[in-house]
Amino acid sequence: MADEMVQRAQRFINTTYGNGATLGISKLEEDGRTSWTVMYALTRALQYEMGISGLSNNFGAGTLAAIAEKYGKLDASTVPSANFCRILQSALYCKGYDGGEIDGTYNSRVQEAVAKLHQNMGVSSTYPGGALWPKTVKGLFNMDAYVTVNSGSETIRSIQQWLNGRYVLRKDFYVIPCDGHHSRDVAKSMLYAIQYELGMADGTANGVFGPGTQSGLKSHTLSTGSSGVWVQLFTAAMVLNKRPVSFSSSFTSSLSSSVSTFQSFMHLAVNGQADFRTWSSLLVSYGDQTRQGEACDGVTKITPARAQALKSAGYKYIGRYLYNPSTTDLPEKEIQPGELATIKEYGLRCFPIYQTWARSVDYYSPAQGVADCANAAYKAEEHGFKPGSRIYFAVDYDAVDEEVTSHILPYxxxxxxxxxxxxxxFRIGVYGPRNACSRISDAGYAETSFVSNMSSGFSGNLGYAMPENWAFDQIVTKWIGSGDGRIEIDNNIASGRDTGQGDFDAPPAQKQDIGFDLSYWDALADEATAYMKLIGRGEQSNNIYTRRQCLETIMSLDDVITSTARRYRMRKALIQTTAFWEFCHYGKEDVTADGGVGLYYTGYLPDWAEGLPGVTRLQDSSTGVGQIQGRIGILAWNNSIRAGLADGTVLDPADVSPNPDADRYKMWIQLLEDNAFNVRTVAHIHIWGADGKQGDVPETPQRRPALDYDETEIYEVLRRYQGPSEPAFSDATLRMPLYRIFEKYNSAIRGA
Structure with missing residues (x-):
């Protein structure tokens, strides 16, 4: 919303400084909205009025020193010019304070605004009255808020004000925002405060969690009964890490209980005290880097000697990469042949990581998300990770919050x-800074977080609490072992939320199918549709779609078919053949039957079935691209669920109660509306058919669909899809050439 006084401030800059030319900037848009552009212009104008050469957007040490040297403080007696005062008045308005009429007079309204600004900053005791001091001028010329914004916490604001009031006179401490939100500046100010209380002099205190700070904290363990400024600092750190405690100078039994909860959450020794490791975990993302983790990750092959070294050092869980697009850089980054067998042999477990580049915001897009998901799943299957393993997708750079919103969440x-x-x-985890991990997880896109806390300077770590769902906490790079067993790793604390995989599938003897290569599309389409035309199937008077349209539909599901075939180590041609054949037979009578099923369970015709002649209530129909009945879908999925091949709830195929909660209808409607689910169900029907079709007309069990199925097995599983009697046998004979067509192109694409 536009503010008239901000608009007047923008007009003042434009009219006074040649539409920005004098300041080396473009003309300000007079829209009445405060922004960094406006604050930069005001900063340059202030520098110009002070005679500073080399104007800059940055209100740095030079500008600060010039104010101190020239004026000491700014009030009615020291403001050097009317325009100088107008700049101050404009800045006050841009911060939401009454700066007077922008008339160049440091009057009572300006003084009252300054006093209110200082009060909001928490420095009114240090700087009483209506005069501006160098550090509060610096705080005035930025976008920091000194009142709560965006549902900020009043408790956090009181901490921010306390820090400002207590330390603003220290040389390197500047006014921090008092907006009720933890941030990078607040985190840095906490380290300065710790160093000041340890007695470090100005110039020595630097806001870095170095050896001196760590040494000093080791002598400041707090427990129930402690009181004073150190308890205030500790409770402040707890509050800033989203722990439900009061900002207080007294270490109560209630605080001790909350500390124990935090220590348990962070996998620290639980004692309810503010000991060094607890201080460390509150103040910096990596905490105490001497902690021994149970997990690690790295870019080096786990050989038997290295596995033994890791096990001897107490490691249980090893993070390894599924894929490396480079053939020269980090040659052992991707899991190497036989490596997972070594990990298993030594009683270790592995959690997979997927990262190609992922080091800048430009990498992330919805299209990249689709591609990475498919490639990660294919590589996980290729290496032998079992279905249900959790893959950690990387955000391996300092993603600022705006980039998380604009690019990473959509990815x-x-x-x-x-x-x-x-x-x-496979399940999804996220590797990255705290903020990215938390936001991705809160959105429901990742189950657990592998947190890159080692990068403590990342803006996505500074000022953010540990994600609630953290599985691995990456804290330091180190070397383990000696001789042949020597290996560099990232040392990670494990929470127990993810224990990786300890058993792996053996690589298949034959190559698995991969995604379709569109350069083969015209040839496949011509050959497959010509064959169906030759045998007189599809494009009859009652058919709804042309043969080519049916094939396009099936091939639009190639990602699903490929993933399903790879998961169950069958040839995708089995799924393609059945789905294409059945969809080519989808006719007007099928639509009418589908309308009858909708009428039976819901009591009304679906919109798409209104006006169809001859619709009668039906309990079931063959529906969707694979022409699958709800009862058959249930039996096939039940078979796979009971065999441990799929997750899900066993349904009752006999539940045909006339309401939308009936099991038969729930399966049927999903088969009708979700083509991806329908073609996945085709695969499960083939598995169920090979297993003997329990619950239906029994068949003699045969080997489940496999990559090395012979012609007899292919024919039999295709035949069983239709049933134990004609036309299943004659149709299966006709399907075999169609299978060979699909397999010809799949074989050429996969390379064998």
Whole structure:
């Protein structure tokens, strides 16, 4: 919303300084909105009026020193000119204070505004009255708020004000925001405060968690009964880490209980005291880097000697990369042949990480999320990770909050949707700074977080609490072992939320199918549709879609079909053949039957079925691209769930109660509306058919679909999809050439 006085401030800059030319900037838009652009212009104008050469957007040490040297403080007696005062008045308005009429007079209204500003900053005791001092001028010429904004916490604001009031006279401490939100500046100010209370002199105190600070904290353990400024600092640190405590100078039994909860959450020794490791975990993202973790990650192959070294050092969980797009850089980054077998042999467990580049915001997009999901799933299957393993997708750079919103959340949303579309063969975790991990997880796109806390200077770590769902806490790089067992790793604390995988599938003897290569599309389409035309299937008077449209629909589901085939180590041609064949037979009578099923369970015709002639109530129908009945879908999925091949709830195929909660209807409607689910179900029907079709007309069990199925097995599983009697046998004979067409192109694409 536009503010008239901010607009007047913008007009003052434009009219006084040649539309910005004098200040080396462009003309300000007079829109009445405060922004960094406006504050930069005011900063330059202030520098200009003070005679500073080399104007800058930065209100730095030179500007601060010039104010101190020239004026000491700014009030009615020291403000050097009317325009100088107008700049101050304009800045006050841009911060939400009454700066008077922007008339160049440091009057009572300006003085009252300054007094209110100092009160909000928490420095009114240090700077009483209506005069501006150098550090509060610096605080005036930025976008920091000194009142709560965006649902800020009053408790955090009181901490911010306390820090300002207590330390503002120290040389390197500047006024921090009092907006009720933890931030990078607040985190830095806490370290300065610790150093000041340890007795460090100005110039020595630097806001870095170095050896001197760590040494000093080791002698400031607090417990129940402690009191004073150190308790204030400790409770402030607890509050800033989102722990439910009061900002207080007394260490109560209630505080001790909250400390114990925090220590348990961070996997520290639980004693209810403010000991060094607890202080460390509150003040810097990596905490005490001497902690021994149970997890590690690295870019080096785990050999038997290295596995033994890691195990001897107390490590249980090893993070390794699924993929390395480079053939020269970090040659052992990707999991190497036989490596997972070594990890298993030594009683270790592995959690997979997926990262190609992922080091700048430009990498992240919804399209990249789709591609990364498919590639990660394929590589996880190739290496032998079992379905349900959790893959950590990386945000390996200092992603600021705006970039998380604009790029990274859409990437993970797309990744999550694609994994669901493929039948959720793997679960999703996130590797990255605290803020990215928390926001991605809170949005429901990742289950657990692998937190890059080692990068303590990241803006996404400074000022952010540990994600609630953290699984691994990366704190330091170190070397382990000696000789052949020597290996460099990142040392990680493990929370127990993810224990990785300790058993792995053996690599298949044959190559698995991969995604379709569109350069083969025209040839495949011509050959497959020509064959169906030759045998007189599809494009009959009652059919709804052309053969080519049916094939396009099936191939639009290639990602799902490929993922499903790889998951169950079958040839994707089995799924393609069945789905294409059935969809080519989808006719008007099928639509009418589908309308009857909707009428039976809901009591009304679906919109798409209104006006269809001959609709009667039906309990079931063959529906969707694979023409699957609800009962058959239930039986097939139940078979896979009971066999441990799929997750889900066993449904009752006999539940046909006329309401939308009936099990038969729930399966049927998903088969109708979700093509991806429908083609995944085709695969489960083939597995169920091979297993003997429990619950239906029994068949003699045969080997489940496999990569090395022979012609007899292929024919039999295709036949069983239709049933134990004609036309299933004759149709299966006709399907075999179609299978060979799909397999010809799949084989050429996969390379064997």
């Amino acid at each position: 993970f949303q797309s990744l999550r949707a694609q994994m669901t579309r493929m039948g959720s063969p």
